[in-house]
Amino acid sequence: MKKQPQITEKTRQKFVEVFCELYSQKPIEKISVQEIANKSGYNRSTFYQYFTDIYELLDSVENDLLNDMKKELANKELSMHTVQDTLYCLDKREHLLVLNALLGDYGSTHFLKRLKKEVTLDQLELNVPQNHSLTPYFIEFYLTTSLSLFRLWLQRQKDLSSEEFFKLVENLYSRGITPYFKE
Numbered sequence: 001m002k003k004q005p006q007i008t009e010k011t012r013q014k015f016v017e018v019f020c021e022l023y024s025q026k027p028i029e030k031i032s033v034q035e036i037a038n039k040s041g042y043n044r045s046t047f048y049q050y051f052t053d054i055y056e057l058l059d060s061v062e063n064d065l066l067n068d069m070k071k072e073l074a075n076k077e078l079s080m081h082t083v084q085d086t087l088y089c090l091d092k093r094e095h096l097l098v099l100n101a102l103l104g105d106y107g108s109t110h111f112l113k114r115l116k117k118e119v120t121l122d123q124l125e126l127n128v129p130q131n132h133s134l135t136p137y138f139i140e141f142y143l144t145t146s147l148s149l150f151r152l153w154l155q156r157q158k159d160l161s162s163e164e165f166f167k168l169v170e171n172l173y174s175r176g177i178t179p180y181f182k183e
Contacts, residue, residue, distance in 0.1 A: 012050050014040045016064075019057050020101035027106045028054060062111050065090070065098050066118055087150045087169075091162050096154070103151040116143050142173070 018039045022031045031054055037044045051057040072089035090099060102111045146169060153165050160168065171179070 011040075011042065011046065014042070015047060015050060015057065016061055017097060019054070020061065020097045023058075023101040023106060024097075024104045025106070028058060028108070058108075061098055062102065062114060065095060065102070066114060068095070069118065087146060088162070088166060090150070099154055103147075103154060112147060115147065145172075 015036060018036050019031070022035065022039070033044055033047050033054060036054070036057075037047045040047075051060065069089045101107060149165075149169055149172075153160065158165070
């Protein structure tokens with residue numbers, strides 16, 4: 001008997017959700033397949049029907065998120081995208097659990113590297129000099145700072161509205177922090 005696709009996807013999604021909850025609380029090395037299966041309400045053999053191990057599950061979670069981001073950016077009518085556009089694509093309710101895990105205290109730098117690769121220089125509206133010895137530093141500063149601020153915003157449970165957050169990031173890049181201290 002063939003399983004129904006919606007049941008199969010629901011089971012897979014349950015494993016993803018439980019994994020993300022655990023990964024946001026502890027390092028991946030401390031998470032077991034048995035723990036994921038128990039908390040999901042399934043047995044280990046069901047887990048192995050979907051994933052070979054926890055690392056394949058992590059890779060799948062990362063790929064799903066990056067593919068969603070790519071689709072969202074592709075649907076935009078802009079030919080160039082800023083880092084803020086990319087972060088805006090990630091600022092969706094359905095991505096919150098995954099982002100809290102991947103960008104949380106136990107998340108891996110591997111995902112950040114993959115995310116940085118997705119946002120390539122030719123996609124960015126950065127007015128940095130081309131073929132200049134400092135250009136890689138400018139790009140790294142811009143990407144790392146944006147991702148770090150986004151991570152902080154998630155950790156603070158989005159204490160600013162999306163509009164306020166993205167405006168803050170834009171203002172920090174264009175004017176720096178000095179205007180915020182002059183009162």
